[in-house]
Amino acid sequence: MDWESHRLLGKYLCEHFSFPQEYVGWSIAPDIDAKVMHRYWRHRFSTFKELYEEYPKVTEVPTEDKIAIGVMLCSHLLLDIYTAPIFCFGFYFPASHIPPEFIKELLEEEKYPKYELLKSEEEIFKEKLKPQTASAFMGGVIELLASYAPFVPHQRVNSARRAVEEFANVSLSQIYSLREFDAAFYNMLNEFFARY
Numbered sequence: 001m002d003w004e005s006h007r008l009l010g011k012y013l014c015e016h017f018s019f020p021q022e023y024v025g026w027s028i029a030p031d032i033d034a035k036v037m038h039r040y041w042r043h044r045f046s047t048f049k050e051l052y053e054e055y056p057k058v059t060e061v062p063t064e065d066k067i068a069i070g071v072m073l074c075s076h077l078l079l080d081i082y083t084a085p086i087f088c089f090g091f092y093f094p095a096s097h098i099p100p101e102f103i104k105e106l107l108e109e110e111k112y113p114k115y116e117l118l119k120s121e122e123e124i125f126k127e128k129l130k131p132q133t134a135s136a137f138m139g140g141v142i143e144l145l146a147s148y149a150p151f152v153p154h155q156r157v158n159s160a161r162r163a164v165e166e167f168a169n170v171s172l173s174q175i176y177s178l179r180e181f182d183a184a185f186y187n188m189l190n191e192f193f194a195r196y
């Protein structure tokens with residue numbers, strides 16, 4: 001997904017959870033290009049720890065609240081499944097949920113009104129994304145992405161969950177279901193790009 005969309009979701013979640021707005025910077029952290037294949041490795045739940053070390057070296061971001069950072073990184077992986085397969089559980093288990101009309105758009109040139117798309121995205125965030133807690137949101141992202149990663153073994157999902165728990169020092173036993181958000185967001189993207 002593009003950086004404006006990532007930042008928009010980051011901003012919404014920072015407001016929702018009362019995190020300082022400076023944490024929005026973390027919402028695009030997995031996309032830094034430090035070395036070859038870097039993006040590929042940093043779209044994994046198990047590498048939040050590495051990103052935490054690397055990202056403040058390339059940009060100014062706060063580092064105190066690891067729960068806020070975990071939420072931002074999870075929100076990045078969540079939005080990315082709508083545009084490309086991401087290997088968040090490892091090489092053989094890509095997660096993706098790409099609307100067919102969006103694929104068509106990627107093959108052609110971008111000529112859609114970006115502002116309108118961002119407005120529609122923001123509406124869905126506000127309407128369909130109301131997680132009770134930060135940890136329930138992170139648990140929900142892992143659960144949803146696992147459901148879109150064909151054949152991913154339970155152990156892989158569990159170790160992704162453990163990695164995030166260790167990183168943010170929280171328990172992810174509670175899960176906020178992202179099903180409603182997912183359906184609404186996917187359909188919005190598909191209908192939006194069908195018009196162009």
Ligand SMILES: [Zn+2]
Pocket residue numbers: 001030031043076080
């Ligand atoms: Zn990304």
